[in-house]
Amino acid sequence: MKKILMTAMVAAMALSVQTLGANLIVNGSFEDPDIPDNSWAVFSSVTGWTIQCLAGCAGPDSDGVVHASELEVWDPTVVGGVEAYDGDQCVELDSYDPTKISQVVATTSGVNYQLSYAWRPRPGANCQMDVLVDDVVVATHSGTSGDWQIETYVFTASGANSTIAFAELGPDDQLGMLLDGITLCPWVGETAWAAGSRYVSKGNWATYTPYVADSTVTLYAGQTMEAGTVRFSAVASGNVTIAITLNEGWRFKDVEENVKIQDYASAPSVKPEPGLFEWKGDADPGESTFEIAVPANNYYGVHVQVEWLNCDE
Secondary structure (H helix, E strand, O other): OHHHHHHHHHHHHHHHHHHHHEOOOOOOOOOOOOOOOOEEEEEOOEOOEEEEEOOOOOOOOOOOOOOOOOEEEEEOOOOOOOOOOOOOOEEEOEOOOEEEEEEEEEOOOOOEEEEEEEEEOOOOOOEEEEEEEOOEEEEEEEEOOOOOEEEEEEEEOOOOEEEEEEEEOOOOOOOOOEEEEEEEEEEEEEEEEEOOEEOOOOOOOOEEEEOOOOEEEEEEEOOOEEEEEEEEOOOEOOEEEEEEEEOOOEEEOOOOOOEEEEEEOOOOOOOOOHHHOOEEEOOOOOOOEEEEEEEOOOEEEEEEEEEEEOOEO
């Protein structure tokens, strides 16, 4: 019975990670609806997005027609030789009036998510755009020229749904910010250990590393994923500097004491309990490296809490 329950739990965990893995934004490159090459078109409905007019919505526009809540889709190059950042199409956030687009996505409370997007001003236009997560402005971009700029923002979901929105704040002149390549992906938490020998032969896979001066070993997460490297310096003033470097697509988890180290004179047979590591540090999630000096010894257990960006763009 225990074996059956364990198999079911592993399967459920695998399904959970698999479900989290996809880019959660629908139509983030605005390829639907598909329009002819080198053209533009205005739509009151675009797959995945809610469209809201922000100014000048009630009165007729320059063509004598009331264009309420419409989004302009480009298949460049229409103006100034602009190419789409991702795929063939992008959107402009001021078709006839300044526009806000939003999308509600299913999230898991407590999980970290990374929002990525590309923006650029329409050439020669005075553009300004707010980026919002759950109605809170998290970034503002403005300008009159320039190439595509790639931005990322990491947030922790507070509920079962999160709302992502982009709003044009520039003048009501039918010239707005260009937007493309929007993704929203989860950071998946893992426990990681510097490569070495297992503390115990069965069960927990935690490992400790024999000390070798100026040596580098792999930092393994989830037992088999290569999250980065751990380097051990030569002894200086009785200490060894341990340098942790994460691979691209990994980051230190945004929690206190995400790096824990225990030193040993002889090979250990029992893994330290989570709160009983002798040496602890706070690695910045925004950095890919972290160093900590610990007393020189013969073996080290190096435990790191990390996350990997699970994103199928």
